[in-house]
Amino acid sequence: MLNKLRIGLLVGLMLLAGLSMNLVEAGDRVLTNNSGTDSSIWYVSGEQTLVMNGFDLTPLGLQLPATIDRVSIAVDTAVPGTLIDVVVYQDGNGGSPVDAVLVGQKQVDITQAGVFTVVFDTPLQITQPVVWVGFYLPVDFKFLADKSGSSVLTYWGWTPSARFDLAQLSSASVFGPADGSAPVNLNMNGIARITAEITGAAGSSDATAQTIDPATGLITQVSAPVPAEIFVMRQYAGCETLQWDTEDVGITLKDSIDLICKEIWPGFAPASPAGYTRMQLLYDLTIYTDEGVFAGELSAPVTHCIEANPADIDRAVVGVAYGTPRKWEILPSVRFGNVVCAEVKRGGGLSYFVPGG
Numbered sequence: 001m002l003n004k005l006r007i008g009l010l011v012g013l014m015l016l017a018g019l020s021m022n023l024v025e026a027g028d029r030v031l032t033n034n035s036g037t038d039s040s041i042w043y044v045s046g047e048q049t050l051v052m053n054g055f056d057l058t059p060l061g062l063q064l065p066a067t068i069d070r071v072s073i074a075v076d077t078a079v080p081g082t083l084i085d086v087v088v089y090q091d092g093n094g095g096s097p098v099d100a101v102l103v104g105q106k107q108v109d110i111t112q113a114g115v116f117t118v119v120f121d122t123p124l125q126i127t128q129p130v131v132w133v134g135f136y137l138p139v140d141f142k143f144l145a146d147k148s149g150s151s152v153l154t155y156w157g158w159t160p161s162a163r164f165d166l167a168q169l170s171s172a173s174v175f176g177p178a179d180g181s182a183p184v185n186l187n188m189n190g191i192a193r194i195t196a197e198i199t200g201a202a203g204s205s206d207a208t209a210q211t212i213d214p215a216t217g218l219i220t221q222v223s224a225p226v227p228a229e230i231f232v233m234r235q236y237a238g239c240e241t242l243q244w245d246t247e248d249v250g251i252t253l254k255d256s257i258d259l260i261c262k263e264i265w266p267g268f269a270p271a272s273p274a275g276y277t278r279m280q281l282l283y284d285l286t287i288y289t290d291e292g293v294f295a296g297e298l299s300a301p302v303t304h305c306i307e308a309n310p311a312d313i314d315r316a317v318v319g320v321a322y323g324t325p326r327k328w329e330i331l332p333s334v335r336f337g338n339v340v341c342a343e344v345k346r347g348g349g350l351s352y353f354v355p356g357g
Contacts, residue, residue: 029062030247031055031131032195034232036148037246040190041076043142050157050164050172051143052087052134053194054097057126062200067123068104071133072115074193074251077142080111085136086118087166088196090128097132097155098175102167110141115193115251126198133196136166149191151179156186195251218275218355221317221333221340233305236261239283242350243339245303252300258288259302261350269349270321273328276353278319279312285320287347294347301343306352308340318342321349328353 033053044051057066068088085107089100104124110116132155137143145154157164157172165171180187213220233243239261249257262284269282285304287295308316317333318340326349331342340352 029060029198029200030195031057031133031198032232032247033149033153033191034146034193034195034247036146036190037234037250038147039074039144039193040147040188041142042145042188042192043077044137044139046139047158047160048136048138048163050087050134050136050155050166050169051192051194052089052097052132052155052157053192054091054130054132054153054155055196056094056130057198058129060200062198064127064129064200066126066198066200068120068126068131068133068196068198069123070117070119071194071196072117072251073110073135074144075110075113075116075142076144077140078110078112078116079138079141081109082138083107084110084138084141085166087134087136088124089132089134089169090126091130091132092128094130096176097130098170100130100132100169101128105166115254123199131196131198133194135194144193145188145190146193147190151188151190152177154178154188154192154194156184213355216275216355219317219330219332220355221315221335223314223335233303236283238262241280241307242283243305243307248300248302253298253302256290257295257298257302258290260286260288269351270326270328272353273319273330276317276319276328276330276355278328278351278353279309279316280306280351283350285344285347285350296346298345301345303341304344304350305336305339305341306350307338308352310338312352312354313338313340315354316340316352317354318344319349319351319353320344320346321351322346323348 088104090103091097091100156178157175159173174183176184178186178188232245232247234246236242264282264284266282272278289295318331319328321328333340333342
């Protein structure tokens with residue numbers, strides 16, 4: 001199963017501040033199969049229908065058991081007053097989820113358009129490498145689907161004129177992927193915008209944790225445990241080696257900001273922080289609110305990835321310069337292939353550094 005690794009450095013930032021993660025808060029990782037910014041609208045007609053997405057946890061390097069505390073769906077048109085079942089399954093053998101085991105269920109009333117998030121009263125424990133997250137939707141409900149990616153990752157299920165047993169997916173009269181194949185015979189040409197947030201067990205080989213060199217006290221990069229396909233990243237028009245996370249802006253921050261980047265003369269850069277050397281042309285990142293004013297510190301970070309030179313990629317870390325006068329802050333950074341990524345919460349100068357001279 002193909003899955004996209006979503007970058008999340010929240011844990012690293014909290015560790016840096018000496019805090020701990022409470023498992024009832026948002027999960028460390030966002031599970032998503034979406035890879036594009038364009039959406040199509042899909043609707044439920046005829047029968048109450050289960051729509052769900054599958055996620056392979058293996059590439060994430062999470063140590064099981066893990067916990068899922070919240071799931072989301074992008075809604076175009078709701079059906080207020082109708083209870084909707086939200087379900088999470090786990091599967092030990094992959095492939096079709098027809099034999100997946102139900103691990104959690106909750107009923108909600110979705111009343112309006114937008115990204116609707118369901119928080120489970122008790123985080124759901126996941127012990128198997130594949131999870132499926134679904135919504136049993138009423139007739140006339142409309143949801144959004146990414147126009148890119150393989151539709152085999154979204155499954156539909158229903159029983160004509162009846163409700164099937166959500167604890168036994170095999171009880172659905174029609175159940176299968178939305179890739180045009182039988183028995184669903186529906187080709188979404190994309191993937192439902194259904195996501196989940198997951199936290200790995202303590203001691204997980206999680207690429208979100210930052211490391212500090214005990215000899216120097218300097219923040220050093222973490223290398224992702226597996227290759228990552230960072231489909232949600234988009235390159236800036238004015239900053240050719242810098243990318244930003246479209247889902248952080250479009251989903252997490254609900255399109256409430258605009259990002260502008262330009263390349264500026266390196267002579268404008270403040271002095272490098274002690275122990276680090278700046279290795280790249282200087283970028284200037286400006287963040288505006290949707291009212292057109294400068295944004296201060298964001299309520300949630302936006303992942304940024306810089307393509308580093310091959311000679312630097314094994315050591316590179318991201319830095320952001322802000323304040324009056326501007327000073328650099330080195331951010332917990334994760335390497336994915338030829339890019340190094342960090343969570344950015346404010347505008348300012350942006351570049352990458354290597355420890356030492």
